[in-house]
Amino acid sequence: MRILHTSDWHLGKRLFKLDRSEEHARFLNWLLSILIEKEIDLLIVAGDIFDVPTPPHQSLEMFYEFLHRVSTKTKTETLIIAGNHDSGLLLEAPSKILAPHRVKVWGKLSQNPMDHWYSLKIRDEALDVCAIPFFRSYELLPNGEGDALDVLKKYLSLTRSAPQLLMLHHLAGIFESAGSEQVITLSGVDSIPSEILENFDYVALGHIHKPQKISKNAYYSGSPIPMRFSETYPKSIMSLELKEGKFEIEKIQIPLARALHTVKANESNWREKINNLENQTELQPMVEVQMSLTAPVVGLIDEIKDLLTSKKMELLSYLPNYSGLEKKERRHDRLFELSPLEVFQEFYAHKYPDAPALPEDLKSDFKELIQKVGHASDQT
Numbered sequence: 001m002r003i004l005h006t007s008d009w010h011l012g013k014r015l016f017k018l019d020r021s022e023e024h025a026r027f028l029n030w031l032l033s034i035l036i037e038k039e040i041d042l043l044i045v046a047g048d049i050f051d052v053p054t055p056p057h058q059s060l061e062m063f064y065e066f067l068h069r070v071s072t073k074t075k076t077e078t079l080i081i082a083g084n085h086d087s088g089l090l091l092e093a094p095s096k097i098l099a100p101h102r103v104k105v106w107g108k109l110s111q112n113p114m115d116h117w118y119s120l121k122i123r124d125e126a127l128d129v130c131a132i133p134f135f136r137s138y139e140l141l142p143n144g145e146g147d148a149l150d151v152l153k154k155y156l157s158l159t160r161s162a163p164q165l166l167m168l169h170h171l172a173g174i175f176e177s178a179g180s181e182q183v184i185t186l187s188g189v190d191s192i193p194s195e196i197l198e199n200f201d202y203v204a205l206g207h208i209h210k211p212q213k214i215s216k217n218a219y220y221s222g223s224p225i226p227m228r229f230s231e232t233y234p235k236s237i238m239s240l241e242l243k244e245g246k247f248e249i250e251k252i253q254i255p256l257a258r259a260l261h262t263v264k265a266n267e268s269n270w271r272e273k274i275n276n277l278e279n280q281t282e283l284q285p286m287v288e289v290q291m292s293l294t295a296p297v298v299g300l301i302d303e304i305k306d307l308l309t310s311k312k313m314e315l316l317s318y319l320p321n322y323s324g325l326e327k328k329e330r331r332h333d334r335l336f337e338l339s340p341l342e343v344f345q346e347f348y349a350h351k352y353p354d355a356p357a358l359p360e361d362l363k364s365d366f367k368e369l370i371q372k373v374g375h376a377s378d379q380t
């Protein structure tokens, strides 16, 4: 049985004024070609299909058009869980019409753990899949009592009769974040301990945008396109083959459709640095220029734009840094790129410049508050 694991598509995502849909379209075309070429039996999408709970119509069209192509051009089954950016109910709404297209969606946590288990048999290989969409602690503990991890364990355990695969959109183990993820916690637990995941033969994780292995069998596939200028590492999907009950795991690098370049320069070296940029992607590279200056220079931004235009690149973000101004001050220009926790950390550093970093107790209170706000907005 051949399986692909991907997550965090964030269809509808923008970076400043840049619409990312052309990059997403190219990723989905490439993904379809891999499904066909490798004769993939099962496609796993571990949450954050869309960037926002009410995605733009074009993003919905891109998603359903992709599912239709998978349905008509391949024999692949597609399993989808909702992430923290998705509306689980929106994803689940067309479930009945998707079923004949071999698409299954888990948008919301059911009260019955068995609703989250799905058994398959393909190419003589049996597999039990446990699909847990993003959930908040109160969904595990409707009465507000008990231990969230104990309840979660009930969802994750099934008498073993075949290899088991878990789909999960949460924080698990010890991970390295890309910085473009939103804060999520599990009532007082910052991350699901990796021991809980050890019973599974493979754990297909979503939420963290940097691809990584967090324990023996647990992987974040990462997002397919860089979400920020700082995400310079290659993006990938995971390819698995289940043979005689054992998984063979391989990472496949996704071709980069559009480069995001960061130039850190000053008045004397910016031309050279821009001239050194390579233009190797099919779509026009976008550039962020972080410029150290002693005083404002009239017309500089136009000169930078002109040079970039001559190299068939575009200036998307310009961050002048006048000497003496702290880096953290400048980051306020990018407020919408920051997570609520990052904003709070910056606010704290601004308010108490002489204090050390944000204390842990304040940090966990803030995370809890954000979660409660999320809970309240769910109910409206």
Ligand SMILES: [Mn+2]
Binding pocket: 008, 010, 048, 083, 085, 181, 207, 208, 209
């Ligand atoms: Mn995400």
